[in-house]
Amino acid sequence: MEDRKILVIEDEKPIADILKYGFEKEGFQVQCAYTGGEGFAAAGKEPPDIVLLDWMLPDISGVDVCRMLTEQYRVPIVMLTARGNVEDKLYGLESGADDYITKPFDLREVVARVRTILRRFDRAQGTDGGAGLVCGSLTVAEREHSVYRDGVLISLTPKEYELLICFLKHPRQVFTRTALLDQIWGYDFAGDTRTVDIHVQRVRKKTGLEEKLVTVFGVGYKYVP
Numbered sequence: 001m002e003d004r005k006i007l008v009i010e011d012e013k014p015i016a017d018i019l020k021y022g023f024e025k026e027g028f029q030v031q032c033a034y035t036g037g038e039g040f041a042a043a044g045k046e047p048p049d050i051v052l053l054d055w056m057l058p059d060i061s062g063v064d065v066c067r068m069l070t071e072q073y074r075v076p077i078v079m080l081t082a083r084g085n086v087e088d089k090l091y092g093l094e095s096g097a098d099d100y101i102t103k104p105f106d107l108r109e110v111v112a113r114v115r116t117i118l119r120r121f122d123r124a125q126g127t128d129g130g131a132g133l134v135c136g137s138l139t140v141a142e143r144e145h146s147v148y149r150d151g152v153l154i155s156l157t158p159k160e161y162e163l164l165i166c167f168l169k170h171p172r173q174v175f176t177r178t179a180l181l182d183q184i185w186g187y188d189f190a191g192d193t194r195t196v197d198i199h200v201q202r203v204r205k206k207t208g209l210e211e212k213l214v215t216v217f218g219v220g221y222k223y224v225p
């Protein structure tokens with residue numbers, strides 16, 4: 001966890017200084033940028049392990065910087081902002097941020113949140129040695145029964161998880177609804193094949209595999225990587 005590189009993109013120098021001080025004390029290598037453009041360039045020059053990104057920047061909005069960064073790099077991003085309302089939070093998270101911290105913040109809390117995200121990200125990347133099944137932006141940590149999308153844990157029910165694993169492990173194989181029902185719900189399950197359709201829809205939506213979990217008309221489903 002030590003020697004991790006953190007990029008702080010924050011135009012208010014006193015805040016950037018506090019973060020730099022706090023993270024250096026914790027053994028991080030800290031780089032500060034004071035505009036969105038500068039931050040984006042810094043990320044390209046020396047890829048950080050995590051980015052702390054201010055929402056209100058003088059040139060490009062933090063949300064746009066976030067989008068630019070996540071399009072180019074696989075790096076976790078924590079948004080910093082003075083705004084605290086829920087819409088902003090959701091908007092920030094939709095733009096690809098992994099977490100959200102409101103100012104004024106407690107330095108220890110920021111450090112703790114950053115460590116948590118780095119751990120989660122490491123796990124998702126498999127850098128902790130855990131076996132992972134990777135499919136595009138998805139990583140499955142089977143040992144933990146967890147699925148990460150772009151490094152962020154996604155919440156799947158046990159059946160949704162089993163369904164996803166079944167597809168990922170058998171690419172291009174066509175599964176009939178009945179076969180899936182038997183395999184995942186068991187022979188004595190009282191529901192019908194619509195249960196499968198509903199679960200497939202949910203898995204598609206949660207995992208972003210809308211185009212890869214293909215409906216085979218009149219038959220069932222298959223996963224096309």
Ligand code: CA
Nearest residue numbers: 011054056057
């Ligand atoms: Ca600012």
